[in-house]
Amino acid sequence: MIFSTLEHILTHISFSVVSIVITIHFLTLFLLVDEVVGLYDSSEKGMIVTFFCITGLLVTRWIYSGHFPLSDLYESLIFLSWGFSLIHMVSYLKFKKHKNNLSAITAPSAIFTQGFATSGLLTKMHQSAILAPALQSQWLMMHVSMMVLGYAALLCGSLLSVALLVITIRKAIKIIGENNNFAFSFGKIQYMNERSNVLLNTYFLSSKNYYRYQLTQQLDRWSYRIISLGFIFLTIGILSGAVWANEAWGSYWNWDPKETWAFITWTIFAIYFHTRTNTNLEGVNSALVVSMGFLIIWICYFGVNLLGIGLHSYGSFTLN
Amino acid sequence: METLLNPSKTPNLFIPKTHLFKPYFLHSNFNPQPHSSFNRRPLSITITCKVKTSQGRKNDGKNISKKIVLTDSAPELSNEEIKAKPKGGGKAWGVIKKFPKRVLAILSNLPLAIGEMFTVAGLMALGTAIDQGESPEYYFQKYPEENPIFGFFTWRWVLTLGFDHMFSSPVFLGTLILLGTSLMACTYTTQIPLVKVARRWSFLQSADSIRKQEFSDTLPQASVSDLGVILMGAGYEVFLKGPSLYAFKGLAGRFAPIGVHLAMLLIMAGGTLSATGSFRGSVTVPQGLNFVMGDVLGPTGFLSTPTEAFNTEVHVNKFYMDYYDSGEVSQFHTDLSLFDMNGKEVMRKTLSVNDPLRYGGITIYQTDWSFSALQILKDGEGPFNLAMAPLTINGDKKLFGTFLPVGDTDSSNVKGISMLARDLQSIVLYDKQGKFAGVRRPNSKLPIEIDGTKIVIVDAIGSSGLDLKTDPGVPAVYAGFGALMLTTCISYLSHAQIWALQDGTTVIVGGKTNRAKAEFPDEMNRLLDQVPEIVESSISKKPDNIGG
Numbered sequence: 001m002i003f004s005t006l007e008h009i010l011t012h013i014s015f016s017v018v019s020i021v022i023t024i025h026f027l028t029l030f031l032l033v034d035e036v037v038g039l040y041d042s043s044e045k046g047m048i049v050t051f052f053c054i055t056g057l058l059v060t061r062w063i064y065s066g067h068f069p070l071s072d073l074y075e076s077l078i079f080l081s082w083g084f085s086l087i088h089m090v091s092y093l094k095f096k097k098h099k100n101n102l103s104a105i106t107a108p109s110a111i112f113t114q115g116f117a118t119s120g121l122l123t124k125m126h127q128s129a130i131l132a133p134a135l136q137s138q139w140l141m142m143h144v145s146m147m148v149l150g151y152a153a154l155l156c157g158s159l160l161s162v163a164l165l166v167i168t169i170r171k172a173i174k175i176i177g178e179n180n181n182f183a184f185s186f187g188k189i190q191y192m193n194e195r196s197n198v199l200l201n202t203y204f205l206s207s208k209n210y211y212r213y214q215l216t217q218q219l220d221r222w223s224y225r226i227i228s229l230g231f232i233f234l235t236i237g238i239l240s241g242a243v244w245a246n247e248a249w250g251s252y253w254n255w256d257p258k259e260t261w262a263f264i265t266w267t268i269f270a271i272y273f274h275t276r277t278n279t280n281l282e283g284v285n286s287a288l289v290v291s292m293g294f295l296i297i298w299i300c301y302f303g304v305n306l307l308g309i310g311l312h313s314y315g316s317f318t319l320n
Numbered sequence: 321m322e323t324l325l326n327p328s329k330t331p332n333l334f335i336p337k338t339h340l341f342k343p344y345f346l347h348s349n350f351n352p353q354p355h356s357s358f359n360r361r362p363l364s365i366t367i368t369c370k371v372k373t374s375q376g377r378k379n380d381g382k383n384i385s386k387k388i389v390l391t392d393s394a395p396e397l398s399n400e401e402i403k404a405k406p407k408g409g410g411k412a413w414g415v416i417k418k419f420p421k422r423v424l425a426i427l428s429n430l431p432l433a434i435g436e437m438f439t440v441a442g443l444m445a446l447g448t449a450i451d452q453g454e455s456p457e458y459y460f461q462k463y464p465e466e467n468p469i470f471g472f473f474t475w476r477w478v479l480t481l482g483f484d485h486m487f488s489s490p491v492f493l494g495t496l497i498l499l500g501t502s503l504m505a506c507t508y509t510t511q512i513p514l515v516k517v518a519r520r521w522s523f524l525q526s527a528d529s530i531r532k533q534e535f536s537d538t539l540p541q542a543s544v545s546d547l548g549v550i551l552m553g554a555g556y557e558v559f560l561k562g563p564s565l566y567a568f569k570g571l572a573g574r575f576a577p578i579g580v581h582l583a584m585l586l587i588m589a590g591g592t593l594s595a596t597g598s599f600r601g602s603v604t605v606p607q608g609l610n611f612v613m614g615d616v617l618g619p620t621g622f623l624s625t626p627t628e629a630f631n632t633e634v635h636v637n638k639f640y641m642d643y644y645d646s647g648e649v650s651q652f653h654t655d656l657s658l659f660d661m662n663g664k665e666v667m668r669k670t671l672s673v674n675d676p677l678r679y680g681g682i683t684i685y686q687t688d689w690s691f692s693a694l695q696i697l698k699d700g701e702g703p704f705n706l707a708m709a710p711l712t713i714n715g716d717k718k719l720f721g722t723f724l725p726v727g728d729t730d731s732s733n734v735k736g737i738s739m740l741a742r743d744l745q746s747i748v749l750y751d752k753q754g755k756f757a758g759v760r761r762p763n764s765k766l767p768i769e770i771d772g773t774k775i776v777i778v779d780a781i782g783s784s785g786l787d788l789k790t791d792p793g794v795p796a797v798y799a800g801f802g803a804l805m806l807t808t809c810i811s812y813l814s815h816a817q818i819w820a821l822q823d824g825t826t827v828i829v830g831g832k833t834n835r836a837k838a839e840f841p842d843e844m845n846r847l848l849d850q851v852p853e854i855v856e857s858s859i860s861k862k863p864d865n866i867g868g
Contacts, residue, residue: 133651137674221838228812228835235808239801248674250600250685250789252797253591255487257448267441271434278430304448 003064007057011114014053018111021046025108044092050110051085058082070144071135073305077117079145083152084110087226109155139244146237147262151297153230154269158294160223161287164216168284171212220287224276227290231269238262261300268293427505436499443495447486450478459484500588503581511578523564524819524830533819533830535841541854544822547829550850551818563822570813573835579807583800590796596621598791599682606692606783610635613682617788627790629680632666633659639784641689641744649743652689654784671786681790688785691720691741697776698724705781708741718742726752726773737770744780816840825854 024043058078061069069075088110241259246252253259268289275286426432451458459475468474482489524530539547544565548558556567601616614630637655644650651672658667658679669677677684691708698704708720725736735752749757749768757770762780769775814835821828829848833840 133649133673136651139674218838225836225838232808232812236805239805243798243801246794247676248685249687250676250683250787252794255447255452260444260448264441264444267437267444271437271441274430274434274437 003060007060007064010053010057010060014050014057015111015114017046017050017053018114021050022108022111047085047088047092051082051089054078054082054085054110054114067136068141068145070140070148074117076144076148077113079148080152081110081114081117083149084113084156086149087153087156109152109159134248137244137248139240139247143237143240143244146233146240150230150233150235150237151301153226153233154265154297155230155294157223157225157227157230158290158297160219160226161290162294164219164223165284165287165291167212167216167219168287223287223290227269227272231266231273234262234266234269238266258300258304261296261304265293265296265300268296424505424509427502428509430506433499433502433506436495436502439495440492440499443486443492446483447492450483450486452484452486454484456484496588500585503585507578507581507585511581515575515578521559521566523559523561523566524821525564527821527823527828530819530821530828530830534832534837535844536828536830537844537848539827539829539848539851541825542827542851543854544820544827546854547820547827547848547851550847554847556816556818565818565820567818567820568816570815572810573813573815576807576811576813580804580811583803583807585800586803587797587800590793590798590800592793593623593796594791594793597623597625597793598789599624599626600787600789602687602785602787604688604690604783604785605634605636607636607639607781613788617682617790627681629682631661632679632682634684634786635659636784637668639689639782641782643743643745647743647745652686652784654686654786656684681792683789683791685787685789686784687787690783690785691718691744691780692783693781694722694739694741694747694777695779695781696724697778699774703778706739711740724775726771737773737775741780744782747777747780749775814840818844827851 021043024046058069061075061078070079238259241262242252245254272286272289272293275289451462456475456479459478463469463473463475463478465474465476478484481491486492530536544563545560548560548565548567551558551567554569556569558565558567598620599617600620601618603611603616605611610633612630613632613634614626617626617630635657637657639652639654641649641653642651653670653672655670656668656677657665660666667677667679671677671684671686673686676686690710693705693707695703695705706722706724708722711719711721719740719742721738721740723736723738725734727735737752737757738750738754740748740750744762746759746761748759749770751757751770758768760766760768760775760777762777765776765778767774767776812835814833816831816833816836818829818831820830829844831840831844
């Protein structure tokens with residue numbers, strides 16, 4: 001009894017803290033109170049509190065139900081928001097000096113996933129369920145945790161790339177607007193797409209554009225690093241899932257919808273890495289690939305569960 | 321060598337990153353860097369670019385960057401870069417020799433590989449959208465010709481292209497094979513030469529080329545050997561030659577992508593072996609009966625050959641299930657004995673889900689269960705075995721039932737006692753009118769009186785659902801998996817290279833890295849801060865080593 005109340009308390013605390021953090025971020029964004037360092041510090045502290053709350057929530061659930069807290073969709077969503085707050089913690093601890101733009105991505109992600117999990121849509125799943133025989137294995141911990149952490153990292157990186165795309169495209173629209181009398185405006189979009197870095201170079205004389213260039217560079221590099229990390233987790237997750245399937249069902253690859261979509265996700269991010277090797281395609285093109293990857297991750301994680309068929313039917317649910 | 325604009329304080333040559341050298345229309349601030357040397361040297365501007373020849377790829381798909389050096393004097397004939405292809409003896413032989421090289425060049429083209437990967441991803445997505453393995457009538461109904469999806473997609477598309485068995489269809493397998501050959505070609509032509517290049521120590525002799533790196537800095541009053549010591553402490557491998565220094569770290573990060581490709585090839589080979597050479601079968605055996613492995617296993621491909629172990633007889637000693645307190649099934653277990661052809665017991669093990677039995681290359685998995693028969697005593701007579709039949713199954717929930725006729729068994733409207741069970745734990749009994757009569761557990765031996773008949777449930781006999789499999793490709797596939805995991809992790813490492821040159825009392829440092837571009841400047845600054853500053857009086861060497 002005490003565990004379930006503790007769990008409830010922790011859920012509510014983390015939810016409210018994250019909403020406060022997001023409110024602070026929006027305030028700094030819209031009211032432009034950038035220089036209020038105290039506010040930024042408190043948002044960072046808020047994220048730390050959230051991280052510990054969600055960790056406590058997961059540990060409580062683990063003790064209470066006797067199995068690792070990753071057996072159905074609700075638990076994996078909580079784990080996903082834990083993954084986001086973990087990424088935020090790691091980047092915060094590593095780069096204490098610089099003001100971290102990453103929190104603008106991780107905090108809303110954490111709250112959206114947690115909010116959806118605790119919302120009324122999945123109420124019947126809040127109680128810890130009993131583990132089916134096929135899930136009673138040590139592999140559960142490794143496979144599912146790696147997959148969910150991989151999803152968290154890839155989603156973060158994808159959002160960073162989408163932000164990069166938004167900034168670049170807004171710049172393109174602005175340039176087109178400014179050079180209306182330029183006869184080959186269509187060719188200019190092409191030219192700019194291919195040499196986005198170079199074009200941004202020429203405008204660096206203006207300090208505002210210089211900062212924007214710095215920002216896009218930083219976003220690009222951050223997203224590359226985070227996506228590499230996510231890709232490693234995804235690879236380990238898929239392969240450990242295959243080995244587990246061989247131990248449990250006799251075949252390491254069954255073209256199950258969820259397996260197939262995980263493989264499609266892996267392929268899209270492999271395409272991303274290959275586009276980056278060729279410097280001509282770097283920048284905007286790779287960001288486009290990553291945006292596709294963002295959608296595909298959601299289809300893989302959520303969309304397949306809506307079908308409710310196949311070997312991964314434990315995660316299925318119906319919207320009621 | 322590409323250069324980027326680097327935000328350092330020293331004035332810089334503005335070199336655009338171009339694919340083809342185009343006159344850049346905004347280069348009004350073009351300052352050529354004057355050489356800081358006292359020798360009379362012609363003003364040299366080095367512009368590097370990648371030149372695409374009209375013939376496409378002449379040199380095995382590599383893009384060799386050619387350096388164009390404009391000097392006052394006549395340009396020297398440098399024929400080292402422009403390699404003339406030696407003519408082989410005879411024209412026909414030359415054509416045949418060139419053919420594999422051209423095929424290789426086509427296959428290792430990166431956009432082609434990216435296109436193939438997109439195709440594979442698209443086909444897989446389509447394979448999940450279209451229901452697999454149904455009868456043709458199903459597709460006639462779902463994708464009718466009268467009302468095609470997107471205006472053209474009918475069942476003809478599905479059946480002729482093999483989309484109903486997408487993952488073994490020629491289209492899909494063909495794309496996979498193409499991807500595999502591209503992998504092999506790319507590894508051979510692009511990545512192995514990269515290994516040779518990366519391993520070479522390349523000292524940069526001129527201060528300009530060092531300043532052009534992504535990160536560059538100048539340390540006044542410092543010595544290159546101090547820098548070398550600091551770098552060694554930070555884990556770099558340092559090479560000093562006179563005034564110039566070259567250090568690198570994380571070379572494994574350059575080799576790891578090759579490992580990734582090789583691991584993938586291994587997995588594909590193992591998968592092909594599995595698909596063509598394995599045996600598969602499944603059987604539901606009631607408790608107490610046995611079967612021979614060879615009768616159950618069927619081949620899956622043309623390379624499948626049975627082994628001696630196929631003659632083993634499997635006997636199901638006992639099948640039982642564990643339950644949670646709430647009544648849900650927690651685990652099923654089967655106690656198996658294996659006997660060889662002479663009747664000797666060679667193995668005995670209790671299987672459960674996630675815990676298979678392995679013998680002689682054959683693996684037996686516990687995958688399913690069923691209810692075989694219910695053993696009852698009727699009015700003290702028996703025991704009778706009533707076969708249990710499966711009733712409507714809702715997903716994972718099973719329901720079995722049987723019927724004990726009472727009274728006149730020859731009449732057409734025979735009535736009797738029905739017994740239903742969801743698992744082996746408890747049986748629910750209903751009387752002649754179909755009203756609920758009671759619940760009994762098989763081991764309790766408690767009798768129940770229904771319409772004058774005394775029934776005792778003696779035992780619930782289950783049957784075990786077993787899957788058998790033999791797969792020769794598994795060791796290769798597992799090795800490939802392990803290698804893939806390892807090499808993917810290693811390719812996260814960043815390969816950092818640092819060059820330095822002693823120019824009088826100052827040291828010019830430049831560096832670049834291929835992955836961790838965000839953290840590299842910070843790391844470099846931290847290291848450079850540690851280099852000690854040499855006070856004037858302790859300098860004893862003459863300023864004769866001036867970088868040129």
